[in-house]
Amino acid sequence: MADTTSCRICEGTVEEFFDFGRQPLSNAFVKPGEEKDEFFFRLAVGLCSDCRMVQLVEEVPRERMFNEDYPYLSSGSVLMKAHWEAVAQRFVDREDNRDDPFVVELGCNDGVMLETVAKAGVRHLGVEPSGGVADLAAGKGVLVRKDFFEEDVAASVRAEHGPADVVFAANTLCHIPYMGSILRGVRDLLAPKGVFVFEDPYLGDIMAKTSFDQIYDEHFYFFGAHSVRAMAALHGLELVDVERLPVHGGEVRYTLALAGALTPSAAVAALLAEEVEAGLTDLETLRGFGARVQRISDDLTALLTDLRDQGRRVVAYGATAKSATILNYSGIGPDLVEAVVDTTPAKQGRLTPGSHIPIVPAERFQDPYPDYALLFAWNHAEEIRGKEEGFRASGGRWITYVPEVRVTSD
Missing domain, CATH: 3.40.50.150 (Vaccinia Virus protein VP39)
Structure with a gap:
């Protein structure tokens, strides 16, 4: 039987339908050498049987997430x-x-x-x-x-x-x-x-x-x-x-x-x-979602492993909060993705939470262009691809994973 807890909205019963396992704070980009101080929690999600609110099972203290160093603009x-x-x-x-x-x-x-x-x-x-x-x-x-x-x-x-x-x-x-x-x-x-x-x-x-x-x-x-x-x-x-x-x-x-x-x-x-x-x-319906998550995770890990074994360079684009989930759930680290480029100065020179992939300035993307770019900021895909026409012209290919793993040239 799935784990249950009390709903934070109506105090009804929340039944867990998927567990992403041990996860770090998504916006806690760590400095090299400070990895041992990271905070982790269990990222699991459930449905309230009464008000039908989908919610996390475990709460992270708000002061850990939203503070003076919060990097999102x-x-x-x-x-x-x-x-x-x-x-x-x-x-x-x-x-x-x-x-x-x-x-x-x-x-x-x-x-x-x-x-x-x-x-x-x-x-x-x-x-x-x-x-x-x-x-x-x-x-x-x-x-x-x-x-x-x-x-x-x-x-x-x-x-x-x-x-x-x-x-x-x-x-x-x-x-x-x-x-x-x-x-x-x-x-x-x-x-x-x-x-x-x-x-x-x-x-x-x-x-x-x-x-x-x-x-x-x-x-x-x-x-x-x-x-x-x-x-x-x-x-x-x-x-x-x-x-x-x-x-x-x-x-x-x-x-x-x-x-x-x-x-x-x-x-x-x-x-x-x-x-x-x-x-x-x-x-x-929500339980069926979990099977699709696992398939995407397996497909992406297999693709990145194959590219590494072929000697291809893969760089990720956008040190997003949401990338923490897929990186840590799928076990993707610097052995598969050499760096993440990002325009936010506060993130540059740091490491991705939990997975510890180096974050570098956006200018590094073209110095030289990688063979493949894993698009974490997929919600800004049109804007990014328009800005990075040089990557496509160089023969570079984009990797996306929503709604499924795809490799495209544009």
């Missing part, structure tokens, strides 16, 4: 920067006819979204626990509070700034195990017709594409319309809209409001029906 991708600017403009336009609107972002990172809101003269606040990126946001003219958003913080924000017309979170809410405190805080902070809008990786896309590297320490929950509707109802909120997004391998933008305040759109019922048809609330 939301503005690092040109395409994603445009995405955030469009989101911000949408909020600015929505609030254009309101008197002195107030927009709050949970986990504002380096301020890439709120910068547009600030330039439009709209009152705003970013709540960001990682001090380094919060300082970057403040440098862009964004008002930032360095803190983890919880119920007491929400009360403090409302007392100082008044109710929020929009509360927004992107790739943040799924990171937070203590959801009750978050949602009670949002409920108490919202104006009567205010909305809580958040976008996160969609369980349906993860299952359909077998994008299992979306499962790592920072992603505690994997949302679907059923589970979001259930968790909202527990805290006086209602799911009133959903929108599918193509970013990051497939996300959904959920909109919550105070219960009864707004009429749910037809899109909500449509997505709920799609999830039933796809079996996303069924444990057996």
Whole structure:
């Protein structure tokens, strides 16, 4: 019988359906010589039998993941920067006819979204626990509070700034195990017709594409319309809209409001029906996912081993958080992948978590080009391939593994 634990949303029973084994912190890129100090935990995922929330079985302390040294920058991708600017403009336009609107972002990172809101003269606040990126946001003219958003913080924000017309979170809410405190805080902070809008990786896309590297320490929950509707109802909120997004391998933008305040759109019922048809609330469907994960892992390891034995050079592209899952689950190390190129200065000169592959500046990619490039940042594939035309022209080939292992020249 599979291991069970209590649901962090509703206290129902969570039944484990896949175990990725011993994993490091996904964003803890270690300095050479400090490998012995790494923190590891068991990465396993399960389904709640009551609210149908898919979630990690073991929680990593938040202070270990989100701190002064947190290396991820939301503005690092040109395409994603445009995405955030469009989101911000949408909020600015929505609030254009309101008197002195107030927009709050949970986990504002380096301020890439709120910068547009600030330039439009709209009152705003970013709540960001990682001090380094919060300082970057403040440098862009964004008002930032360095803190983890919880119920007491929400009360403090409302007392100082008044109710929020929009509360927004992107790739943040799924990171937070203590959801009750978050949602009670949002409920108490919202104006009567205010909305809580958040976008996160969609369980349906993860299952359909077998994008299992979306499962790592920072992603505690994997949302679907059923589970979001259930968790909202527990805290006086209602799911009133959903929108599918193509970013990051497939996300959904959920909109919550105070219960009864707004009429749910037809899109909500449509997505709920799609999830039933796809079996996303069924444990057996999720167990089938595990067999596909194992096949991808075996195929990728076999390919890399064969290329090494042929004397081919393989370099990975993008020292992503999600690459920690596939590297450590599949046992891929520097014997199979000689280096990972990445544009983030804070990661360069360090080693990938657990697998200890050297991370080098992006300029090293063409000095000289490798024979093969393993694309970890597959969610930015179009942007990367467009930038690296020289690699293709040199005869280089890309290796991808979502939804299956493929080798392509473009």
